[in-house]
Every structure is written in structure tokens, then in C-alpha cells.
Amino acid sequence: MLQAYALQQAILSLGHDAEIIDYHDTEHQAANRILQPCDRLGSIVKNLFALLYYPQLKRQKRRFELFRSEYMKQTRRYNTIDELRKAPPEADLFLAGSDQIWNCANRFIEAYFLDFDTRGARRAAYAASIGTDTVLPERREKFGHLVRRFDCITAREPRLQTVLKELYQLDAEVVCDPVLLLQRKEWEQLSCGDAPMQGPYIFCYALGRYDEVNHCLEQLKQRTGFPVVTICQNGVCRIHSNTVIRDAGPVEFLRYLKNSDYVVCNSFHGTVLSTLFEKNFYSVVTPVSSSRVTGYLKMIGLEDRIYHQENNFSTESINYKGVHPKIQKFSEQSKKILQAMIENQSGTMMEKGAK
Structure with missing residues (x-):
């Protein structure tokens, strides 16, 4: 959530409007429930502890929702990829990013690959990450199909940069994590208050x-x-x-x-x-x-x-x-790349990559 907040704030600071697609993946929603299905002994034990601390855990969830509503500008809520495909939001640029959004070790989350009709708007990725060393052989064809639809990709780690080049002949610059796009004083302002x-x-x-x-x-x-x-x-x-x-x-x-x-x-x-x-x-x-x-x-x-x-x-x-x-140099360089992506000045993939 802090990553999403940081990327949105960075875009706003560059003079552009930005909305976060309020996408709620059903599997992630299930995994983040306070009480889990009692289908094995381990989950029963975890639920007993969760019940013991239920008021605190409930307050934690409320605070996340409060942060979301107070600090983040969002689209309407989408609960499935089909909902997103039927009525995507309007935009000049759809930007995917960042932490392990393309980790497909277990399954593909198509929304994170912007796998919907953008109605002519460009697709780009800021500081994309796969979280693993490579793409599993059985998933490489689909992964390649999805990433080749992007007009520009930037990677958070050199490892993804290498994977994109070796497997798909796509170029991607390495940029900083969105959290680093904000200065320390901005994080201090967000977290001001009594110790x-x-x-x-x-x-x-x-x-x-x-x-x-x-x-x-x-x-x-x-x-x-x-x-x-x-x-x-x-x-x-x-x-x-x-x-x-x-x-x-x-x-x-x-x-x-x-x-x-x-x-x-x-x-x-x-x-x-x-x-x-x-x-x-x-x-x-x-x-x-x-x-x-x-x-x-x-x-x-x-x-x-x-x-x-x-x-x-x-x-x-x-x-x-x-x-x-x-840290400051890396942040400033990355922010310039982000600005170029937004203003359609970065044609690296379109010129050098396999589109």
C-alpha cells in the first residue's frame, strides 16, 4: 500500500493526474481474511490465535482501509478480471508497478499485466519485479505474450532486465522502487504524530x-x-x-x-x-x-x-x-525516467524490442 501511495504521489508531483485501479483479487482477499477455513489442524490453531487477538486484527484492517480512503485516489472497485475487461477506466496511460507484480510462479494475475482493452491508451510498467530468478519454462510463452503488449517497461531489479532481454529480446531500464521516489521529509510528514x-x-x-x-x-x-x-x-x-x-x-x-x-x-x-x-x-x-x-x-x-x-x-x-x-541520485534518475514514460518520450521497447 505504501508503494502504491508513493508511485501515485510521484506522478502527481510531476503535474499529472493519477488514479489507482481498485482491483481486489479474490484469492488475495481470501488469504488476507482474519479467520481462515478450518480445513487442517494448522489453520484451526491459527484461527484460535486470531480469535484471541480479533479486536486488534480488526483494527489493523480498518486502519488499512482508512489509509486507502484518506490518502489514495482510486477508481471504482473491480472484484474480478472480467469486471475490469468489461468496463476499464479511462486513461491516457495505464501503468503497472511494482513489487512482484509479475511473479507467476504459482499463477498469472492478468490484471497486473494490464490484460484488458486499454482503448488505445499506452501500457507501461514502472519498476516491475518478478520476485524470482526467471520465468518457469511452462509459463514463458504466456508471459512473453503479455509483456510484449507493453509500450515501455522499467525493471526494479537487474534480474528482470536480464530475463526480458534473454527470453524476449526486450530492453528495460532499471529504476528505483516507488518508495524511494519520495523524500524522507515526505514520509516523515505522512507519519507525523506522537511517538x-x-x-x-x-x-x-x-x-x-x-x-x-x-x-x-x-x-x-x-x-x-x-x-x-x-x-x-x-x-x-x-x-x-x-x-x-x-x-x-x-x-x-x-x-x-x-x-x-x-x-x-x-x-x-x-x-x-x-x-x-x-x-x-x-x-x-x-x-x-x-x-x-x-x-x-x-x-x-x-x-x-x-x-x-x-x-x-x-x-x-x-x-x-x-x-x-x-539514494538521492538513484531517485532523481528514476523520476526522470518515470516522467519520460508518462509524457511518451521513452520509446526504448518500441525501437529496440520485439513488439
Whole structure:
């Protein structure tokens, strides 16, 4: 949601209007329900925990909806791809982006490929990502058919750039994640308000593979003596925490991160926002996030903040003096590319790619 917000704000800042297609994929809606079907023992246990924390989880969902209604300009709601195909919104440009929108390891989500009649409007993708190393052989023909319909594609990771070139002879420039299109002061303005906690604390945001995250937290807590505050999206929390927050929406998430003394995360966006807020952080890479996280941290010169159990562990503050200019340069370059895409000045794919 913060990604979508950032891309919309960036487009508005360039002097253009922008609406977000309010598309609710039915499978994602089902996966994000507080209570899941009790079809196996694991889901029964999860539902019991969800019931225990139901008021907090319900408040979390309300805060996401409030953010959506207050900060994001949207089209009418579409619940299926058929609804979108029957009555697509009117636009001069349809822009797809960004995080793992083209990850088709399990299935294709056609809406994310803009697989509907655009009625003459151009198709483009900003910072598209596949989230995997390549496209599965059995999905390559359909993937190629869908991406060749785009007038211009930009990629978030060099890996997608390579895949598009090797498999489909399509050119794509690498641009920054939408979150980086906004300045730190813009994120601070969005998350203004009272600090959510008094005193120093370690903020944790982790998605799966918790063992190494817990190992990092235990070391950091032992060195600093600070408590661990974790944001959890469901009833079950496997992070070793002093405080678990289950009712945070996008704004609350930013406040907890911004006001923390240390951050431990294993997500790409947790890492990116830690650098924007100039936090002392450690990023635990996972098989899913490794190339995205390591690539970004190497680019800005902070690859030593990738946590490894065998490495020396430091609580020294990060010197961001040389880091900020690298982030700023990448952001400015990407914003220029975005502007060129919107104003139809970027014909890279049409000239060099297989259209």
C-alpha cells in the first residue's frame, strides 16, 4: 500500500493526474481474511490465535482501509478480471508497478499485466519485479505474450532486465522502487504524530524464516539492553519480542520504524525504509529477498548491514553521509525516467524490442 501511495504521489508531483485501479483479487482477499477455513489442524490453531487477538486484527484492517480512503485516489472497485475487461477506466496511460507484480510462479494475475482493452491508451510498467530468478519454462510463452503488449517497461531489479532481454529480446531500464521516489521529509510528514512508545527500542518487521531474525534480535538486545517491538500481521507471532503490535496500519508502521533506535528486518521494503529514515539496522536476507536486498545495499555501500551469524556484530551507528547522495541520485534518475514514460518520450521497447 505504501508503494502504491508513493508511485501515485510521484506522478502527481510531476503535474499529472493519477488514479489507482481498485482491483481486489479474490484469492488475495481470501488469504488476507482474519479467520481462515478450518480445513487442517494448522489453520484451526491459527484461527484460535486470531480469535484471541480479533479486536486488534480488526483494527489493523480498518486502519488499512482508512489509509486507502484518506490518502489514495482510486477508481471504482473491480472484484474480478472480467469486471475490469468489461468496463476499464479511462486513461491516457495505464501503468503497472511494482513489487512482484509479475511473479507467476504459482499463477498469472492478468490484471497486473494490464490484460484488458486499454482503448488505445499506452501500457507501461514502472519498476516491475518478478520476485524470482526467471520465468518457469511452462509459463514463458504466456508471459512473453503479455509483456510484449507493453509500450515501455522499467525493471526494479537487474534480474528482470536480464530475463526480458534473454527470453524476449526486450530492453528495460532499471529504476528505483516507488518508495524511494519520495523524500524522507515526505514520509516523515505522512507519519507525523506522537511517538508510539517511550524510551529506546528495537523495531522488528519480519516475514517468514524467523530463526535467523531471532538470533539477530537476541544479540542486539543483549548488546543494547533495549526491548524488542514487533509488528505482526496475524495472531501468531514467532518473533522473540517484548511487545507485539497487531493493530498497526501503514501510518503506524512508519511511526514505529521512524522512532526506533534499531531496526531488524528481513523484507526489502523494511530495508529500504530503514535507509530512508537513516536508522541503525540489520537486514536478514532470505531466498526470496536476497537478490533485491543485497543489490540495493551494495549500490548504496551498506552491504555490511546484511546480517550473518558468523560475522562480527556491531551496534555502532551507521554513517549516512556518503549513503544519502547515492539514494538521492538513484531517485532523481528514476523520476526522470518515470516522467519520460508518462509524457511518451521513452520509446526504448518500441525501437529496440520485439513488439
